Amino acid sequence: xxxxxxxxxxxxxxxxxxxxxxxxxxxxxxxxxxxxxxxxxxxxxxxxxxxxxxxxxxxxxxxxxxxxxxxxxxxxxxxxxxxxxxxxxxxxxxxxxxxxxxxxxxxxxxxxxxxxxxxxxxxxxxxxxxxxxxxxxxxxxxxxxxxxxxxxxxxxxxxxxxxxxxxxxxxxxxxxxxxxxxxxxxxxxxxxxxxx
Amino acid sequence: xxxxxxxxxxxxxxxxxxxxxxxxxxxxxxxxxxxxxxxxxxxxxxxxxxxxxxxxxxxxxxxxxxxxxxxxxxxxxxxxxxxxxxxxxxxxxxxxxxxxxxxxxxxxxxxxxxxxxxxxxxxxxxxxxxxxxxxxxxxxxxxxxxxxxxxxxxxxxxxxxxxxxxxxxxxxxxxxxxxxxxxxxxxxxxxxxxxx
DNA sequence: TCAATACTGAACACTGTGTTCGGAAATATT
DNA sequence: AATATTTCCGAACACAGTGTTCAGTATTGA
Numbered sequence: 001x002x003x004x005x006x007x008x009x010x011x012x013x014x015x016x017x018x019x020x021x022x023x024x025x026x027x028x029x030x031x032x033x034x035x036x037x038x039x040x041x042x043x044x045x046x047x048x049x050x051x052x053x054x055x056x057x058x059x060x061x062x063x064x065x066x067x068x069x070x071x072x073x074x075x076x077x078x079x080x081x082x083x084x085x086x087x088x089x090x091x092x093x094x095x096x097x098x099x100x101x102x103x104x105x106x107x108x109x110x111x112x113x114x115x116x117x118x119x120x121x122x123x124x125x126x127x128x129x130x131x132x133x134x135x136x137x138x139x140x141x142x143x144x145x146x147x148x149x150x151x152x153x154x155x156x157x158x159x160x161x162x163x164x165x166x167x168x169x170x171x172x173x174x175x176x177x178x179x180x181x182x183x184x185x186x187x188x189x190x191x192x193x194x195x196x
Numbered sequence: 197x198x199x200x201x202x203x204x205x206x207x208x209x210x211x212x213x214x215x216x217x218x219x220x221x222x223x224x225x226x227x228x229x230x231x232x233x234x235x236x237x238x239x240x241x242x243x244x245x246x247x248x249x250x251x252x253x254x255x256x257x258x259x260x261x262x263x264x265x266x267x268x269x270x271x272x273x274x275x276x277x278x279x280x281x282x283x284x285x286x287x288x289x290x291x292x293x294x295x296x297x298x299x300x301x302x303x304x305x306x307x308x309x310x311x312x313x314x315x316x317x318x319x320x321x322x323x324x325x326x327x328x329x330x331x332x333x334x335x336x337x338x339x340x341x342x343x344x345x346x347x348x349x350x351x352x353x354x355x356x357x358x359x360x361x362x363x364x365x366x367x368x369x370x371x372x373x374x375x376x377x378x379x380x381x382x383x384x385x386x387x388x389x390x391x392x
Numbered sequence: 393t394c395a396a397t398a399c400t401g402a403a404c405a406c407t408g409t410g411t412t413c414g415g416a417a418a419t420a421t422t
Numbered sequence: 423a424a425t426a427t428t429t430c431c432g433a434a435c436a437c438a439g440t441g442t443t444c445a446g447t448a449t450t451g452a
Binding site: 020 | 433440441442443444
């Protein structure tokens with residue numbers, strides 16, 4: 001009935017591989033990591049690897065999709081009621097990044113990791129677009145294209161996150177969110193007024 | 197006396213290699229370009245390549261440093277008098293990008309090209325920091341760290357540039373600069389007031 | 393116990409890297 | 423023009439990493 005054990009086994013192997021890659025990414029840049037490195041650390045055979053993943057990049061993506069998903073959820077459901085003066089709360093993101101420091105560092109640090117950043121940026125951008133659109137009354141059109149604003153906000157979030165890491169987290173998540181709001185909201189509010 | 201010919205010859209070879217790389221980057225991502233590809237396109241021998249550059253990345257950087265330099269100059273000397281309501285004019289940048297479209301596309305498009313973006317961002321960030329500091333009266337301290345603001349502004353500039361490319365340049369350079377000002381300046385001005 | 397499924401690891405072909413070196417070609421010097 | 427110097431050429435080589443194959447082993451489920 002519950003043939004979960006077989007599946008768990010498969011999952012376990014994949015899990016080991018992901019963990020090995022993540023672990024290695026904390027020590028060296030993604031580009032310089034070898035499939036053999038991963039194999040050694042995970043203690044997994046070569047052919048086993050290739051029976052699960054087409055190549056290194058597929059492994060990377062598979063591991064990162066989970067993280068992205070949880071990040072997106074974190075941002076989209078901040079557990080706070082909507083606020084006309086707050087586009088989105090980035091505090092949960094910074095908090096998440098603080099808790100899972102190593103992981104985020106691995107993500108932000110690497111070179112071939114930009115897929116990741118692009119992906120987050122895309123999701124986040126879309127989410128922000130929706131949020132912005134909901135602010136508009138019908139037949140209103142903002143001075144700046146909504147998709148551009150989404151792109152803008154998403155890139156700022158990630159840019160602040162990167163700065164925060166590169167400078168060893170000199171502020172608390174709440175402070176970082178406050179900075180974000182302070183930098184971004186005035187321009188957004190200004191631009192959302194149809195005839196400024 | 198004028199032994200320029202020898203130097204020109206060397207320069208010519210290097211130039212051919214750079215051009216070949218740039219040309220290839222317009223067609224495929226940097227990562228997938230082979231040294232042999234470059235050699236073939238430049239019609240240069242293998243050992244000659246390695247007598248000039250340590251590896252592919254060094255060639256990339258050598259070619260890009262020039263571009264970065266000219267971009268930085270463009271931004272730092274916009275030929276416009278300083279303006280208390282304008283942190284920097286990005287119009288020259290967008291204009292430059294329009295004129296040298298292929299090149300910029302190659303720069304923004306690639307994968308391993310992030311060195312480039314990082315470099316520009318660093319220079320630009322520093323320049324903006326200086327500009328911001330000049331706005332402050334002595335013993336004033338802004339609510340948000342100056343370096344963070346520099347990082348923020350630089351990342352927005354590059355982010356807008358990228359959006360502009362990805363969406364086939366739907367606006368004029370002047371319009372893009374206007375959008376930049378509109379999004380960024382309110383938050384900056386707000387944050388520069390020492391006690392808001 | 394038997395069959396199915398998942399893992400192993402050695403061997404292999406292949407692609408790309410960076411080095412070496414004898415000789416050719418271009419350039420500079422006299 | 424003859425010679426010396428510098429630069430370039432390209433084949434050959436050793437090396438590292440990729441992805442595949444396959445016969446054999448270990449695990450699991452009935």
